[in-house]
Amino acid sequence: MARPSRGRVRAMNLDEITSGLAKTELLYLKQMELAKAEAKVVKVVPEKRTQAYLLLDKTIFHPKGGGQPSDRGKMASDQFALEIKKAIFHRGVVVHWGKIVTGTPSTGHVSCELDWSYRYLxxxxxxxxxxxxxCLAKTTFARVETTDSWLDEPCYVGYRGKPPNPHDIRQVDDVANEMINEGGQVRIEFLKPGEGKAVLENAPNFERLPDLDEVRIVTIEGCEPIPCGGTHVANIKEIGKLSNLRAEEMPEGTFRLHFSVGD
Ligand SMILES: [Zn+2]
Known part of the structure; x- marks a missing residue:
């Protein structure tokens, strides 16, 4: 009999771990600024003696997904403390995996805290x-289509098409930094499935949208609305200076725009 791949073993485990549980309430969808929150542990699955999976009724931990790396942080109660290393989204449930610092994790009340400097970055x-x-669409006068992105290291957005030339890259850099300097609100709203199609057909990630019960729309002042479940700052001023912008040609007619943010 063929040996299952590691990926399949993991998927099976997550099925077991999340079996029979209600969906986790995703606090970060509405309150992205929450660095701390109280929650209830509804299930604990120990792994070895020093690690455990914790499942909560609600969470501030954004799992890895949509190009966004997993949040990390701490969880603690009177009985235990854990260093949370990653959060995984599986069938509507967020699975938190961490290393036990003290005690034995158990169900009941827990205080959660994110590694805020990482999350804010x-x-x-x-x-x-x-x-x-x-800014890419504005500079190249073309509809842009994203292929993927990664917001840890390396930090980039992937697009379909030919990489922009150096002149266009400088233009994108200028337009983006001008907008950041001026500032603009980042608005969040929720649409029911079916309500969003007309609003969203120009969204650069339209083809990659996950199947969500409720579509969350993110609109930066002056930009097209975009469906997205990730975490954003409240005003683009908070991005700080956008720098180190460069294009990298990738296989199959795609390219990446690498960038840094900071002051
Ligand atoms: Zn987003």
């Missing part, structure tokens, strides 16, 4: 990625 990068979509 990801929020700034994520918002900058949307701004790049807009």
């Amino acid at each position: 990801v929020m700034r990068r994520h918002t900058a990625a949307h701004l790049l979509d807009h």
